[in-house]
Amino acid sequence: RFDQLPAGSGRTGAHRAENPHMRGWVVLLWAALATVVLVAAGIFATLVLTGRVTLSPAPEPTVAAPTVVAPELDTTYDVLVLNATPETGLAARTRDDIIAAGWSADLVIAGDAGSEDFPTTTVYYPLPSDEPAALALAEVIGGAEVVQSDVYQPVDAPDSRQLAVVLGLDRVAAGESTPTP
Template structure:
């Protein structure tokens, strides 16, 4: 049998009995570091598990919907200001409603010379409305609407006086809703 040929690696002295990298010690890994990393991993898993459980039970909402229940803004209360001139227009087929509303305003201490009234150009206006021109007139319009029984209030320059833009004026258009709430005259039975 022949002998293997010698090469330069045959002269390297053997210092340990181990051969290969898989038998080498893990450098820098000791028991305390492994224990610390295990503790951190367990803590993270526990916290994530609790969070997921709370989400699934509905105790935590990830993406809450916008809250539409904001505090309601108080509606401005009106002021009855008898210095305004008032135009009353009857926009219903029932005659005399404008005169009745005029009497209501006079009974509420409104000066007679500041009240004008008459029929409107139409007879099918749906809702009784108090119109005002400027923002500063809004509280007076609300006060007028409360005084006549809760009419709708709206800003419009349609009824503004072009000759006197500074005139303080309110316009009340009587609608069909007011005509239907007027008391019916009682019929007396024939004797």
């Protein structure tokens, strides 16, 4: 219908404007920009999906104040004192110190450990509720590490409340140890 013009107008065909030469470059630039944007979005999405990049900031770790357990002297516990050093009589002397602090003599047992090279004197307690008593016992013997472990608990009486003191080489004065015969 556009090609049908009245005979007197002098025109024939449709009127179309010429394409400027720069139009091809504009299309190419838009296509390149779209390609770059799509590739960047794909890389970012891959990083997010694999967990290498997180969209939300990492929560700051909250540091809980450590609970401080106060020593509480409880002389109703059984106490096992083991000498893990080459010095003879150290367990007996420690037993005497514990009895002097208020324990009954029948609740405190002293003996030798299976080794003579335990590095640090340690008080072992079985349950978290026994920690205050273990801390107090460590103070009674002049300081020691306190560790929760059921290794030194009696097998035949699992319900008994027992603390174990393993005397280490830190209790032996340098050059004063007397080796066992």
